[in-house]
Amino acid sequence: QKEVEQNSGPLSVPEGAIASLNCTYSDRGSQSFFWYRQYSGKSPELIMSIYSNGDKEDGRFTAQLNKASQYVSLLIRDSQPSDSATYLCAVNPSGGYNKLIFGAGTRLAVHP
Amino acid sequence: NAGVTQTPKFQVLKTGQSMTLQCAQDMNHNSMYWYRQDPGMGLRLIYYSASEGTTDKGEVPNGYNVSRLNKREFSLRLESAAPSQTSVYFCASTRDSAPPDTQYFGPGTRLTVL
Numbered sequence: 001q002k003e004v005e006q007n008s009g010p011l012s013v014p015e016g017a018i019a020s021l022n023c024t025y026s027d028r029g030s031q032s033f034f035w036y037r038q039y040s041g042k043s044p045e046l047i048m049s050i051y052s053n054g055d056k057e058d059g060r061f062t063a064q065l066n067k068a069s070q071y072v073s074l075l076i077r078d079s080q081p082s083d084s085a086t087y088l089c090a091v092n093p094s095g096g097y098n099k100l101i102f103g104a105g106t107r108l109a110v111h112p
Numbered sequence: 113n114a115g116v117t118q119t120p121k122f123q124v125l126k127t128g129q130s131m132t133l134q135c136a137q138d139m140n141h142n143s144m145y146w147y148r149q150d151p152g153m154g155l156r157l158i159y160y161s162a163s164e165g166t167t168d169k170g171e172v173p174n175g176y177n178v179s180r181l182n183k184r185e186f187s188l189r190l191e192s193a194a195p196s197q198t199s200v201y202f203c204a205s206t207r208d209s210a211p212p213d214t215q216y217f218g219p220g221t222r223l224t225v226l
Contacts, residue, residue, distance in 0.1 A: 004154075008152065034214075042219070042220075043202055043217035043218060043219050043220050044155070044202070044217050045217070046214050046215070046216075049214065088154060088155070090155075098143060098206055098208070098213060098215070099145075099157055099160060099170060100155075100157070100215065101157075101171075102147075102154040102155040102156070103154050104152055104153055104154040105154055
C-alpha cells in the first residue's frame with residue numbers, strides 16, 4: 001500500500017513567522033510531488049510542484065525534496081492570516097500515470 | 113473559461129437510491145478524475161480516464177461506475193447508494209496523464225446518504 005503521511009495539526013504560527021509543513025511517502029520510486037492548499041469548504045488548488053532533489057522557490061513558498069529520505073516539505077515565509085488553510089501533500093507514485101496519492105493534510109492556523 | 117464544473121453542489125439520498133454526478137471541463141484536457149474526500153483521510157481516487165473512451169479503477173472503485181461521455185464530460189454513478197458513500201466528491205482534469213501535470217479541481221459535490 002503506497003502511503004503519504006502528514007501531521008494533521010493544527011500547526012499554529014504567528015503572523016510574519018515561517019510555517020514549515022512536512023510530508024513523508026512510502027514509494028521510493030515516486031517522481032513528482034505536489035502541494036495543494038484547500039480552504040474550508042473549497043476545492044484544492046495547486047501551490048507548488050517539485051520533481052528534483054533540493055529546493056524550489058515561488059514567492060513566499062519554498063518546496064524542499066529529499067528523495068533519499070522520502071521527505072518533502074513546504075515552507076511559507078512571512079505567514080499571513082490568509083494562509084490559514086489545510087495543506088495537502090500529493091505524490092505521483094512510480095507507474096502512477098498521474099494517479100496522485102494524497103496525504104490527509106495539515107491544518108495551518110496563522111494568528112495575528 | 114469556467115474550468116471544471118460539477119453538478120449538483122449538494123445532494124441528499126436515501127439508502128438504495130441511485131444518482132449520477134456530472135463533471136465537465138472546458139480546458140480541452142485529456143485526463144479526468146473522480147475523488148472522494150472524507151474527514152481526516154484526504155482525497156482518494158475512485159476512477160480516472162486517461163482519454164476519451166477509456167476508464168480505469170482507482171483506489172476505491174467499489175459501488176461506483178463512470179462514463180467518459182466525450183472529451184469534456186466524465187460522470188460518476190452510484191447505482192445503490194450506501195451511508196458509507198457520504199462524502200465530498202471532487203472531479204479533476206489535467207492535460208496529460210503522463211508526464212505528471214497539474215490537476216485542476218471542480219468545486220465539489222457534497223453528498224449525504226441517509
